[in-house]
Amino acid sequence: MKRMLRNAILSSALLAAASVAVPAAAQDEAIYIPNLAYRTGPFAATGTPLMNGQRDYITLLNERDGGLNGVKLEYDECETGYNTEKGVECYEKTKARAVVTQPWSTGITLQVLPKSNVDKIPILAPGYGFSPMADGKVFQWAYNPPSSYWDGASMILKNISDGNLDSLKDKKIAFLHLDHPFGKEPLPLLEVLAEKHGFNLVPIPVGLTEMQNQSAQWLQIRRERPDFVVMWGWGAMNAGAITEAVKTKYPMDQFVGVWWSGHDGDLKLVGDQGKGYRSISWSVPNSEAPLMADIKKYVVDAGKSQINQGEGEFDSVFYQRGLMISVILVEGIKAAQEEFDVRNPSPEQLRWGLENINLDEARLKELGAEGMLVPFSTSCADHTGHGGGWMLQWDGAKFVKASDLLTPDRAEIEKLEAEKAKEYAEANAPWPVNEECSM
Amino acid sequence: MFYRTAGQFKTSYEADHALFPVRQDAFLLGVVLVIAFVIFPLTASEFTFRALLIPVLIYSLAALGLNILTGYAGQLSLGTGAFMGVGAYACYKLITIFPEMNIVVAIALSGFFSAAIGVLFGLPSLRIKGFYLAIATLAAQFFLVWLFQKWAWLYNDNASGAIQVPNIDMFGITVAGPRATAITQYYFVLCVVCVITFFAINITRGRIGRMWKAVRDMDIAAELVGINLMRSKLMAFFVSSYVVGIAGALFVFLWRGAAEANLFDIPLSFRVLFIAIIGGLGSILGNFLGAILIVALPVIIGSVPQAFGIPLDSAMVEHLNIMIIGALIIAFLIIEPHGLARFWAMIREKFILWPFPH
Incomplete structure (x- = not known):
């Protein structure tokens, strides 16, 4: 009993000491991409394939190309269980080295969004988050490409x-x-x-x-x-x-x-x-695309993926969407690398990169992902790109494309975006807006 | 040897009624306060502030509020989360309606709103006891969370139904909102928690506290010796909900920065209740110990594999974490069913006798 007690006290002291020492120095060379993932909790079933997709695209780049322009990408997950409390914890834990925040829940996005102006780390929320984030002049640090809610x-x-x-x-x-x-x-x-x-x-x-x-x-x-x-x-x-x-x-x-x-x-x-x-x-999803063949060759067959092949996860909409999310992020990093001529862009530089993504059809084809993602481009005023989307229809066994490219009716939305973005900035004053952007 | 109480004589009633009649207790508290006020702020990183220290303090305060009601006055409540929500929404409305109001005033006032709601839902306690009362407070839990969702005025018609903390200055320093630094927020929370804990200790060991304990131990006997049951029960609800409401306001304003209604749902109530039970019902210290176990330990365990460079998936770490914490809770409850506060009391007894046990 006594020894147990002593052990307990000792080990907790050790743990406490360890926790203070967490922000340990890691390799400076790799680009650190944290992801506030959720593979546990009530949303795990839908979260896991997405996270697998994000992870596998980064693995593919590291395995096939040796990283991005010769720099390794370090993908790291911090488990939130879709819980906003854990979200804050993960954000604080990863932000020291992070070039980007991927909050993965509208609730966590709402919590980190006001901090983005202070911590100066871009938030990438593809297809989720707060719709007025499209207004890049107001939300300088937040991105929700390629389409908002x-x-x-x-x-x-x-x-x-x-x-x-x-x-x-x-x-x-x-x-x-x-x-x-x-x-x-x-x-x-x-x-x-x-x-x-x-x-x-x-x-x-x-x-x-x-x-x-x-x-x-x-x-x-x-x-x-x-x-x-x-x-x-x-x-x-x-x-x-x-x-x-x-x-x-x-x-x-x-x-x-x-x-x-x-x-x-x-x-x-x-x-x-x-x-x-x-x-x-x-x-x-298009399992026949050249990109998917590479994923299969370098990641899945090499045993470096976590996907559940028996369940057909490889062909699923969510897994392949996860891949596309990493494609978007990596395009941003690449744009930043090339513009500033650096190997390891800073969060500020990545912000420029995410503002200058140009994923047109030609670029998607080059990536081997033609038709897997809506073509779009971002700018300093437009952080969404508004690429539009397709209708997918369930045919009894899988989802198939059931429409041509649809585009949103921007006239109505823009009015509302401007109004809500203004409201947000006023409620959170002082809220700096991007005045350099002249678009 | 170090904890020898022999030879500390009291020669006046004041000395006998002092907050800490034993010198070592006061010394120990002094050490803890020095650590909290000086050592932590000098050494802690932002992560430690935001993920460990501030949440532990706020959860301790919430558990303290619940402990006044459940541990001292014996009225079981499952509505803590909702009462925290009342405090948070009240503070939000006060701040947005009167933007020039000092945040300390706003937080202090918001406690009164949750106290009023607490008394309202405490009324059934005059007729029912135990589990039945727990169900009545559960009704408060469901009703209030529903209200937070449906009453758009509460969140100023925000499209996403969430409340967001604006930047709030006090004497030129930003204390709340995205621009506030972690260390300011920590000091703010620490001061509030210290003040309230001081009052709570004094209330619970004084006349009112004894009244509550009498009601808790046997209400019929308490009534026979002349205690007004209605007053003491409702007072317990009032004080408890006041403290819980303040904890709720701190929870959103000094820590989370944004909150949606379902944050205040039943899991939060249970979490606070667990802290109170594991820490020890009917004690003040227990709330802090409980909060350290329930709130801080998972964070610490979660960062161990990374600190030692053990390659483990974050999802796996999370699973392990849940198992370890669960096992620890059961272990602690087996070793000492009356909670961590009693555990400490036993250790203290041992220290007093050491090194010459009977």
């Missing part, structure tokens, strides 16, 4: 109305969303559009505790008989909604989700019965 909402409406939003007049659209900052994101835009085009918007929130059991929400949907159900779901909520939709026999071709609601695993649960379900996406 508001872009997504606009594209979904455009697609279900065949390009003419006025045809939605007097129709009823249920907006099934997670009752969380992420799910509420598109509401301001949808409300504006509903008023303008005369459709009837029914927001149906799903609480975090009722994600897996949405019988109340689907009862409401059955009663309201909406013409379309638009879903902003994540993690366990997607599977819950899709199985409920099957159970209540809601027509699948009237059910459309955001890009985070297009996870193969969720649809595999219902298989053929989910046929016709659509999800907007700015990336398309």
Whole structure:
């Protein structure tokens, strides 16, 4: 007993000493890319393939090309479990050496966003985060390429109305969303559009505790008989909604989700019965692409990947989207390296790089990823790129591309972006804006 | 030898009623305070402040609030998270409505809002006890979190439904918001926690505290000796919710910087309750020990593999962490079911006798 006590005290003292010494010096040469990952917790099922994709693209560059322009990339994960408290911890832990923050949750993004002006580390939130971040003059340090949630909402409406939003007049659209900052994101835009085009918007929130059991929400949907159900779901909520939709026999071709609601695993649960379900996406899986062949050769077959091959993760939308996310980041780093002629760009230099990404079709083809990502380019005023997206449709076994490239209706969104960005800057005064940017 | 209490005579009532009748206790506290006020600020990194010290202090304060209610007055509550939320939202509204208000004043006032809500939900305690009361406070938990989500006025109609802390200055120094430095925030939290702990120690060992303990141990007997049950129970709810509300305001303003409603959901209540139980119900020290175990230890364990260069996946570290902390909680509860505070009391007893045990 006594010895146990002494051991306990001793070891805790050791631990405390160790924790103070954490920010140890590591190799200066590699570019350190931390990722606030979540492979545990209620969102792990959807997070893991994305993180695997991000990780594998970096591994590929290191294995195939010896890094980026000869500099190794050091990919590191810090586990948050999608918990905002852990998010802060991870941010503080990694920020000393980080060139970029990848917060991976709208809640964590909201926490680190105000700090970006102080710590001067760019935030890269591809396809998530706060939609007004598109306004690069106000949000100098935040990037959400290639499409924001508001872009997504606009594209979904455009697609279900065949390009003419006025045809939605007097129709009823249920907006099934997670009752969380992420799910509420598109509401301001949808409300504006509903008023303008005369459709009837029914927001149906799903609480975090009722994600897996949405019988109340689907009862409401059955009663309201909406013409379309638009879903902003994540993690366990997607599977819950899709199985409920099957159970209540809601027509699948009237059910459309955001890009985070297009996870193969969720649809595999219902298989053929989910046929016709659509999800907007700015990336398309293409296992035949040259890039994928390289990934297979250098990473997967070399045993350096963590993917679950038996489950077909390699072909899944989310894994390949994870790859695209790293493609976007690496393009930014490369732009910074070339502009400033440095091997290891600083966060400030990377900020310039992320503002000058030019992923056009030619560049995507060069990377061997033609058609896997929407072509887009960023600028100091436009941190999103607004590349648009495609509709993916579930054919009973996999997601297939079901539309041409859709683009958002920017006129409405820009007004709202400017307004909300201004509000944010005022609420967080003093908030420096980029005055050098003349675009 | 070092902890010998023999020979310390009290010659006056004041000396006998002193906060620390034993000299070594006062000395030990002095050492802890010197470490907290001088050594940590000189040595700690920003990570240590933001991930270890500040959260431990804030969680200790929340557990202290709960401990007043549950440990001293014997009223079980599962609504701590929601009461913290009331404090946080009240502080947010005060700061945004009166931007020139001093943040200390705003935090002190926001405690009154959560105290009022606490008393309201404490009313059932006059009729029901134990688990039944826990269910009533659970209702507060669900209702308040729902309210935080639905009442857009509370978060100033923010599109994402979250509250965000603006930059707040006090005497020319930014104490809250993204521009505040970690060390200022640490000192701010530390001072608030010290002041409240000082009052809490004095309340709980004085007349009111004895009243609460009497109610806790047997309410019928307490009523028979002339204690007004309604007053003492509601007072316990008031004081407890006040402290919890302040902890909630600090939680968002001095630490998180942004919060959405579901942050104050039941997991937070349970976390605070665990801290209070593992630390020791009916003690002040226990809250701090409990918070160190529940809040700080996972962070420390999580950074061990990295510090020693052990290549482990961060997800694996997280899994191991959960297992280790779980095992430690069970181990501590087996060794000392009355919590870490009692554990320390036993060690102290041993020290007093050492090196000549009976």
